[in-house]
Amino acid sequence: MSRRVRLLLFAxxxxxxxxxxxxxxxxxxxxxxxxxxxxxxxxxVEPGQRHATDVVTALNFDLRxxxxxxxxxxxxxxxxxxxxxxxxxxDEDEDLESSRSVADHRFAGASDALRVLSLVLIxxxxxxxxxxxxxxxxxxxGGFQAGVVLAAGPLAILLAGRYLALKRVAPQWMLEAAxxxxxxxxxxxxxxxxxxxxxxxxxxxxLGTSGHLLSAGMMPLNSIAVGLEVTGAxxxxxxxxxxxxxxxxxxxx
Amino acid sequence: MSALQAVALLVVVVGGTAMVLVPxxxxxxxxxxxxxxxxxxxxxxxxxxxxALSELVVGTVGMPxxxxxxxxxxxxxxxxxxxxxxxxxx
Amino acid sequence: xxxxPFAAAAWLFVVGLxxxxxxxxxxxxVLSLTVVxxxxxxxxxxxxxxxxxxxxxxxxxPTKAKLVDPVVQVLVLTDVVIEATVLAxxxxxxxxxxxxxxxxxxxxxxxxxx
Numbered sequence: 257m258s259r260r261v262r263l264l265l266f267a268x269x270x271x272x273x274x275x276x277x278x279x280x281x282x283x284x285x286x287x288x289x290x291x292x293x294x295x296x297x298x299x300x301v302e303p304g305q306r307h308a309t310d311v312v313t314a315l316n317f318d319l320r321x322x323x324x325x326x327x328x329x330x331x332x333x334x335x336x337x338x339x340x341x342x343x344x345x346x347d348e349d350e351d352l353e354s355s356r357s358v359a360d361h362r363f364a365g366a367s368d369a370l371r372v373l374s375l376v377l378i379x380x381x382x383x384x385x386x387x388x389x390x391x392x393x394x395x396x397x398g399g400f401q402a403g404v405v406l407a408a409g410p411l412a413i414l415l416a417g418r419y420l421a422l423k424r425v426a427p428q429w430m431l432e433a434a435x436x437x438x439x440x441x442x443x444x445x446x447x448x449x450x451x452x453x454x455x456x457x458x459x460x461x462x463l464g465t466s467g468h469l470l471s472a473g474m475m476p477l478n479s480i481a482v483g484l485e486v487t488g489a490x491x492x493x494x495x496x497x498x499x500x501x502x503x504x505x506x507x508x509x
Numbered sequence: 510m511s512a513l514q515a516v517a518l519l520v521v522v523v524g525g526t527a528m529v530l531v532p533x534x535x536x537x538x539x540x541x542x543x544x545x546x547x548x549x550x551x552x553x554x555x556x557x558x559x560x561a562l563s564e565l566v567v568g569t570v571g572m573p574x575x576x577x578x579x580x581x582x583x584x585x586x587x588x589x590x591x592x593x594x595x596x597x598x599x
Numbered sequence: 600x601x602x603x604p605f606a607a608a609a610w611l612f613v614v615g616l617x618x619x620x621x622x623x624x625x626x627x628x629v630l631s632l633t634v635v636x637x638x639x640x641x642x643x644x645x646x647x648x649x650x651x652x653x654x655x656x657x658x659x660x661p662t663k664a665k666l667v668d669p670v671v672q673v674l675v676l677t678d679v680v681i682e683a684t685v686l687a688x689x690x691x692x693x694x695x696x697x698x699x700x701x702x703x704x705x706x707x708x709x710x711x712x713x
Contacts, residue, residue: 258706259621259623259705259706262620262621263620263621265620266616266617266620266621270613270616270617273612273613273616274609274610274613277609277612277613278605278606278609281602281605281606281608281609281642282602282605284605284646285646286601286602287601287602287603287604287605287645287648288601288648288649288650289601289649289650290646290647290648290649290667290668292647292668292670294670295647295666295668295669295670295671298669298670299655299657299662299666299669300662300663303657303662304662309656309657309658310655310656310658311655311656311657311666311669312655312656312669312672312673312676315669315670315673316673316676316677320670320673323673323677324677327677327681330681330685331680331681331684334681334684334685334687334688335684335687337688337691338684338687338688338691341688341691341692341694341695342691342694345694345695345698394658395656395658396654396656398676400676400677400679400680401676403680404680467658486680489684490683490684493684493687496691497687497690497691
């Protein structure tokens, strides 16, 4: 339908939707007055039972680990979809274009200041990512945050204008391997719970002392697996989208 | 509700409205970056540091890089198509 | 004043939908979906908040202290990261659509009929 008809329909339906949403949200308990029992119970019970001081990560990777399994496979599926679509597209394009030599490619205009900045940023981001993955059970952090921060590290190489260096540091087979390994490792750690504690994804490793690095059983392992998967997924998505654009840019110099 | 929370909420609402009203997709990407930062601040003020950490990287760097690359791909295909049509016309 | 986060979420939802409906460029549609998403984050976090509650990290505060609800934070946390990749999939579809039809205007996309 044409844009005008769409806008006309929205002019009738939009205010109605806003009114219905406001009336519906009015039925919720007032902001700041939450009475949910499950959250209260988890807050009081979890640090004694699971020896993890970060309740959110404990929920993510231990108490509700099955939901995280589903979520990480959504991630895996969408990245596979992106790779499939864009590689199919790239094969079609290569029939039309002749191959060009791309010996020492750099962006026109990536200044020295940008390169020095990314030189400082890369070790910072990588170490922050590793810290977040390992300390997920103790402080704010965990697999998902660590994965995205770790993925931003090699992206800073792109910022310095060295796309081919990025391809050498993070070649495609390595990213695919990281993505697949992370997803499989999470599912297999659950099997460990099945073998040693007779419940899939139950915490079966020794729980240790709360506040120490090697505590909370299998939570750090799960965290590292998810971090690996998210890093691989994001870098794969970025390189898939960026792939052909930059190889052609040398002619514009 | 504290003053900090009210201000953060206001910035988020203004940012969201701005993102919809900006006409050009390229400019919208830059507004998305700032919107991600505003959301991070809001999540932090709502006592959710884990969420703020993930939104920080995804909203400011993760999404805009993907969108910019997609826009670049579209422009490149459009240029290739124009070149083909010019080549056919000659 | 206590209803403000939910009102803001409802407004963002409708404004995002307006962006989806009125866009002339498919990438703008995808970006307006981001705004709709963030309204759901606001609702979830608004529901779980408690006045005077701390963040749910018990490393340095006693366990019996008042904490905000951690369950909604788990939902929003995984959602933020995963929706980024889902939007990447949508953008890959937009790129493919442009290649097939030559335009990113939603009004000009129609099934091939010749």
